[in-house]
Amino acid sequence: MILELDCGNSFIKWRVLDASASELVSEGVVDSNQALLESLRIMKPLSLRKCRLVSVRTNEETSALTEMLEREFGIPIVCARPAREMSGVRNGYEDYERLGLDRWLAMLGGFHLAAGSACLVLDFGTAVTADFVGADGEHLGGFICPGMPLMRNQLRTHTRKIRYGDDAAERALSSHVPGRTTVEAVERGCSLMLRGFVLTQLELARAYWGEQFTVFITGGDAELVKGVAPDARVVPDLVFVGLAMACPLS
Ligand SMILES: Nc1ncnc2c1ncn2[C@@H]1O[C@H](COP(=O)(O)OP(=O)(O)O)[C@@H](O)[C@H]1O
Ligand SMILES: CC(C)(COP(=O)(O)O)[C@@H](O)C(=O)NCCC(=O)O
Numbered sequence: 001m002i003l004e005l006d007c008g009n010s011f012i013k014w015r016v017l018d019a020s021a022s023e024l025v026s027e028g029v030v031d032s033n034q035a036l037l038e039s040l041r042i043m044k045p046l047s048l049r050k051c052r053l054v055s056v057r058t059n060e061e062t063s064a065l066t067e068m069l070e071r072e073f074g075i076p077i078v079c080a081r082p083a084r085e086m087s088g089v090r091n092g093y094e095d096y097e098r099l100g101l102d103r104w105l106a107m108l109g110g111f112h113l114a115a116g117s118a119c120l121v122l123d124f125g126t127a128v129t130a131d132f133v134g135a136d137g138e139h140l141g142g143f144i145c146p147g148m149p150l151m152r153n154q155l156r157t158h159t160r161k162i163r164y165g166d167d168a169a170e171r172a173l174s175s176h177v178p179g180r181t182t183v184e185a186v187e188r189g190c191s192l193m194l195r196g197f198v199l200t201q202l203e204l205a206r207a208y209w210g211e212q213f214t215v216f217i218t219g220g221d222a223e224l225v226k227g228v229a230p231d232a233r234v235v236p237d238l239v240f241v242g243l244a245m246a247c248p249l250s
């Protein structure tokens with residue numbers, strides 16, 4: 001079996017594939033290395049042969065995770081690395097190593113799935129990112145802004161009277177009419193910011209490519225925005241698609 005990890009700033013997305021990496025055996029989202037270990041330990045039978053991962057965390061944090069996995073499972077671990085060019089996509093950053101690896105892999109995955117069309121890749125995680133890849137594979141660059149968790153936490157941290165719990169937050173997002181409680185006002189307001197962001201990115205993509213492009217939406221908060229881009233492809237595992245391309249099995 002193959003263990004795949006996408007280590008974002010807030011959560012580790014994990015999945016276990018069968019030995020040929022063709023079938024999904026199990027998957028989950030955890031908030032710590034320890035929680036990952038616990039999720040894996042309860043899987044029976046578990047016979048991991050290899051791990052591939054992508055991380056946007058510090059080298060120290062990533063090493064702590066890989067050392068833990070080596071101790072526990074004794075398997076080889078391959079980490080996705082920055083590249084100037086891969087699978088027909090050319091990294092557009094002035095310093096290619098500075099582009100977030102999750103963005104890079106999502107772009108590789110998107111360009112591959114788009115089968116030759118230009119693509120706009122939108123990722124809604126801790127941060128929100130947009131990346132533009134032309135039909136020729138040229139990465140034009142992208143945008144980074146705060147995601148839903150950062151926006152709501154900024155409001156909670158820097159105001160005196162915005163306080164509410166997670167359950168109320170979830171209920172508040174059942175609609176986008178103007179809020180009549182603090183939680184509704186904040187949750188719907190931030191959600192509309194994300195939706196507005198999507199619309200702006202679509203406008204820019206149209207300015208570059210007319211109607212000839214594919215939109216990909218991924219990340220934990222993809223559901224919040226998919227309604228404003230009905231033609232977009234919501235691909236929750238887009239980073240894993242790119243991870244398989246960047247770290248083939250042998
Ligand atoms: N099963 C889940 N577990 C944790 N967060 C989730 C889950 N489903 C959706 N989310 C949302 O996803 C967001 C985090 O997205 P994610 O792509 O995991 O971020 P990152 O890659 O930055 O760690 C959070 O705002 C959270 O509300
Ligand atoms: C932009 C990001 C913070 C997004 O991380 P995420 O929200 O997925 O945890 C990450 O891709 C990153 O740290 N990038 C490095 C800076 C850059 O891409 O320019």
Ligand SMILES: [K+]
Binds near residue numbers: 008219
């Ligand atoms: K991510």
